[in-house]
Amino acid sequence: MSALPPSDHEDFARSIRDSGFRFVAGADMRAHLLQHGSLDDWDAFAASWNDLAPDAYLAQVGRHRRRRHAVFHAGRDGTIERQPHQPHYQALSYNALQGDIERWFEPLRQDIADGASLGTVLGFCRDFFSTLAPRTAAWRIELHQFRIEAGPDREGQPTPEGVHRDGVDYVLVLLIDRHNIVSGTTTIHDRDGTELGSFTLTAPLDAALVDDGRVFHGVTAVTPQDPSREAHRDVLVVTFRAQA
Template sequence: MNTLTSTALTPAVRALTDPGGYLMPAPELSTLLGVGAADWARFDAHWDALTLDTHMADGGTYRFRRYGQFDVETSTGTLAVLPHAPYLQESSINPLNGGVERHFDPLTEEFTADPLLRSLLLTMATLFTAVDGTAAWNIKLHPYRITAGDDQTGQPAPEGRHRDGVTFITSLMIRRLNVEGGESAVFADSGEELLTTTLTHPGDLLLGDDRRTLHSVTPVRPVDATAPAHRDVLVVAFTAR
């Protein structure tokens, strides 16, 4: 990590050390990654390839997604795609959808090879290494599209206030189309609200220490019920290896 990057990451490192949550606005992240509007527009297109999540215990058909994993070594900058596998959370972590293997379509090759994604993952890994001291991470990627309409409200976090059973959890805004709502909040274990924000711009990034905080997102509804409406995000979970 060079001196410029170290300095740029300092506010995030401090916030994640105490109290445990940080909002990185899109201009700050774009500067770190060296990307612009054209890069975000190209990245956005991957969300049109997501497929319906058929594992929703609430019966909802509002969530589209894919799933995949990487391993990363920050000491060498090595980032490796892992073989596709089912996703499993314990029911104690996810009482709504946990306790069973969930089989999702894999990430597309175009998505995993996108230079913005690779830069994003390496930058976040460097940040979390600075916070935690761990240099080897397992990374689970969850690109989501939450749709909303007259027939159903979109639920970005249908399990309510929760943690994911990982080390660090992040949520990256990709696009909001014709929706209202979707307010994100981070809480201490005591219940104290540490941070509340509505991710709005492509590149707005919310980061949290999942061991010490919980998070939630309010439902989304269409502004114009006659037009398509969705909220696209990339949730990335880092677990120390």
């Protein structure tokens, strides 16, 4: 296992412990990721967002989102292993729009699951989140590829459920691509609704690290910069939840 340099580790950890979140610029995030592996197949990894399936659940309420999903298991110092395909489930208390239902999404492609870039991202998350939870022996990891689409007659809604928690321990939101969109600002909130911070993921590998047990998060709607052209926002969301 490759560890973060102590100074960088402490800088990240201090932010999470003090405020419950941390924005990381893409160049800095790349440097951290490369300590955990390779990004040599990044172009193919990013291109896989062109092969996502429609989110049939949101289509029922007129939202436009594409996604794929996978579940992994990892010991704090061990191998990260993909689990059999299974539904994504959130309690209604965490997702007022689509809680208390099992949502079956198309699975993450196996070539992407086996690729260097995803292994590097998951390795970083495992090592960093494990340092924040020294008593956690193993993790349940859920991975979501999202494409939010916007058009001339509709906004794209990255978080249609509004400001929320995911019901896990830690979250990484990693920007893959923004194409012809404006806005999409991430806001972080305390339990009483007070806004603690905001930032916009604009460059590939810009990231948000979130302590989901402490803070709420949301993302404002995106609209096309040029309404005559296709517009989307691609992100990778990785959640970690302690597992007995």
